[in-house]
Amino acid sequence: MTIQKKTALIFTSITGTILILVSCVAYFFMNSFAFQDYYKRLEIRGIITAKAELEKQHPHLGEVYSDIIEKHLEPLPGEKEYFFPKDSLDVFLKSRVIPGLPESFYTGILTQRSATLRKESVFYTGLLYNEKGKQYVVIVGAQNEDSIAYARKLKLILVTCVLAGLLVAYTLGIFFSRHTFKPVRDIIEKVKTIGIGNLHLRLEDRRDDDEIAVLASTFNDMLSRLETSFETQNNFVSNASHELRTPLTAIYGEAEIALSRQRNEQEYKQSLEIIVKQAEKLQHLTNSLLNLAQTGFDGKKHNLQQIRIEDLLMDVKDTINNIIPENQIHIDLSELPANEPVVIKGNYHLLKLGLSNVMENACKYSNNDKVSVKATIINKMLLLTILDEGIGIPTDELKYIYDPFFRASNTGKYEGYGIGLPLTRNIFRLHKGEINVHSSAGNGVKVMLSIPLLTA
Numbered sequence: 001m002t003i004q005k006k007t008a009l010i011f012t013s014i015t016g017t018i019l020i021l022v023s024c025v026a027y028f029f030m031n032s033f034a035f036q037d038y039y040k041r042l043e044i045r046g047i048i049t050a051k052a053e054l055e056k057q058h059p060h061l062g063e064v065y066s067d068i069i070e071k072h073l074e075p076l077p078g079e080k081e082y083f084f085p086k087d088s089l090d091v092f093l094k095s096r097v098i099p100g101l102p103e104s105f106y107t108g109i110l111t112q113r114s115a116t117l118r119k120e121s122v123f124y125t126g127l128l129y130n131e132k133g134k135q136y137v138v139i140v141g142a143q144n145e146d147s148i149a150y151a152r153k154l155k156l157i158l159v160t161c162v163l164a165g166l167l168v169a170y171t172l173g174i175f176f177s178r179h180t181f182k183p184v185r186d187i188i189e190k191v192k193t194i195g196i197g198n199l200h201l202r203l204e205d206r207r208d209d210d211e212i213a214v215l216a217s218t219f220n221d222m223l224s225r226l227e228t229s230f231e232t233q234n235n236f237v238s239n240a241s242h243e244l245r246t247p248l249t250a251i252y253g254e255a256e257i258a259l260s261r262q263r264n265e266q267e268y269k270q271s272l273e274i275i276v277k278q279a280e281k282l283q284h285l286t287n288s289l290l291n292l293a294q295t296g297f298d299g300k301k302h303n304l305q306q307i308r309i310e311d312l313l314m315d316v317k318d319t320i321n322n323i324i325p326e327n328q329i330h331i332d333l334s335e336l337p338a339n340e341p342v343v344i345k346g347n348y349h350l351l352k353l354g355l356s357n358v359m360e361n362a363c364k365y366s367n368n369d370k371v372s373v374k375a376t377i378i379n380k381m382l383l384l385t386i387l388d389e390g391i392g393i394p395t396d397e398l399k400y401i402y403d404p405f406f407r408a409s410n411t412g413k414y415e416g417y418g419i420g421l422p423l424t425r426n427i428f429r430l431h432k433g434e435i436n437v438h439s440s441a442g443n444g445v446k447v448m449l450s451i452p453l454l455t456a
Contacts, residue, residue, distance in 0.1 A: 004181050008173030015169035016162065023158040030154055034147040035123070039116045041076075042125035046138040049081040050129040054136075076142035078122065086110070086128065086135040098124075098139065109137060121148055183212040191219065199227040244286075247278040254278070284417075306454060307351065309342045309375060309382060316355045320363065327363045332374040342375070343454040344382055346431045351451075354427035357420035358386050358447050364414060366390030366444065377453065381433075384449040393439040401437060410441060424449075 084092055089106065100119060108115030109126040117124045124141040187203055194201050202220045206213035258271040313331050320327055336342050344351075362371040366388040374385045393401065393408045400406045402425055405418040425435045433451035 003184075004174070004177045007177040007180070008170055011173035011177070012166055012170040015173075016166045019162045019165045023162055027151075027154060027158055031147075031151050034150055035118070035144070038123055038144045038147050039125050042116075042123060042140045042142065043114070043127065045076075045079075045081065046125055046127045046140040047129070049083055049140065050127070050131070050136060050138045053083045054131050077145050079140070079142040082137075082139040084137055086137055089137055092137070098141065109139075118144075121145065184215075187212075187216060187219065194223065199223060244282065247282040250278040251275050251282075303347055304345055305348060306343050306345055307348055309336075309344060312348070312351060312355070313373065313375070313384075316352055316359060319352070319356055320359055323360065324363050324368065326368050327371070328368060329359060329363065329371045329373060332372060335374070335376045337377075342377065342382060344431075344451055345454045346451070350427045351431065354424040355384070355449070357424050358449070361416075361420055362386055362388035362390065362445065362447070364416075365411065380453050380455065381450045382453055384451075386447040386449070387444065389444045392441045392443045392445055393437070394441045395439075398437060398439065 080098075082092070082097065089110075093106065101117065101124065105115050105117045105124070105126060109128050113128040115126045117126075121143050122141055123144045124139060126140075127138045129136045129138050183206070190201075190203050202223060203216045205220075206216055254271050254274045258268060263271075310333060313333075317329055317331060320329060359371065359373065367390065369389045371386065371388045374387075376383045376385070391410050394410065397408050401408075402422050403418075404422045407416060407418040421435075421437070428435050428449055428451060431451050433449065435450075436448045437445065438448075439445040
């Protein structure tokens with residue numbers, strides 16, 4: 001069932017419930033009013049009957065009351081009047097003149113001076129009438145055919161109105177829901193036409209500040225991200241293919257040259273050294289790509305452990321000492337607590353790899369000039385600031401530094417593949433951290449790495 005039909009049915013259900021409640025309340029009060037009105041008519045007849053019976057000893061007054069009854073009171077179906085002294089109530093009950101009336105009806109007459117009772121379609125009103133110190137009981141009964149017929153007609157009218165109201169409510173619900181969900185249908189139809197080949201298409205921007213406009217804007221943002229991702233992926237594949245092809249071409253070419261004719265031992269050794277060197281580049285590039293792919297998958301489970309930041313930094317420093325013995329890395333831990341270790345939780349190998357990339361780049365692009373590494377704590381986050389005095393990155397190229405295989409325009413004479421920073425960013429994001437880079441050409445690079453501290 002579509003949301004449009006569900007909305008129409010919900011609207012119809014709510015409307016129907018309201019109509020039924022209103023109809024029930026109206027029926028109850030109208031019925032009660034009609035019955036009370038009929039009881040009042042019976043009460044008036046009872047008083048006139050009592051007056052007429054008591055004034056029979058005065059023929060003139062008796063004729064007046066009889067004339068009032070005949071001319072001004074409409075005869076009621078099955079009307080019967082009973083008038084007798086209060087003292088004769090027991091005799092009246094034993095005679096069972098009116099069979100089936102409960103004792104509570106008579107008790108109500110005596111204690112409350114009036115009582116009413118409905119027995120199927122017959123209504124009764126009883127009164128205790130006082131006249132010259134004597135008390136009399138007056139009982140008037142009649143069939144209330146008009147009120148009952150009125151109640152039936154009212155019920156039929158209300159049921160008809162409820163059914164008609166439900167039909168109208170459902171029709172209006174379908175109409176308004178169709179009108180309301182039309183933008184959603186338009187979005188669905190438009191989205192169906194968008195595929196890999198035309199990710200540049202966008203949904204029509206709506207000027208309304210409503211949920212549909214937010215939905216369209218969200219779809220457009222998602223399409224923009226998808227388009228960028230596809231373009232990045234295409235560039236990545238293209239660049240990766242190019243970078244992998246270069247050492248492979250060199251290996252193939254050198255091997256082909258070596259096999260083209262008979263050579264001496266020195267020439268074969270020289271060719272094999274070139275092949276090994278290119279193979280090492282190929283292995284390094286392949287490992288870097290593998291690490292980048294692994295860290296880019298958030299769903300992958302990584303072996304997390306508690307890591308003391310002092311031990312990690314010193315381990316990274318030892319690794320770089322082996323790779324670049326002439327480095328001038330200075331690690332400053334003076335702003336960390338002196339009495340307790342600073343501990344983070346993460347994958348030791350990945351964090352070491354990420355920090356090594358940044359610190360090795362700092363040494364390489366500063367020609368082994370001074371590199372400072374400072375650790376501080378801000379708002380339960382460990383902040384590592386790595387600052388070098390090297391060639392820097394042109395300001396207008398900073399937005400590309402996280403694109404795999406991107407290398408700044410001033411790095412031509414330095415070896416590299418442009419994978420280090422994207423890899424480091426993925427590693428720190430896996431650990432709920434972040435990386436920020438500030439630089440300009442000729443003014444060195446400032447890299448700020450943040451990662452949450454392990455809380456007790």
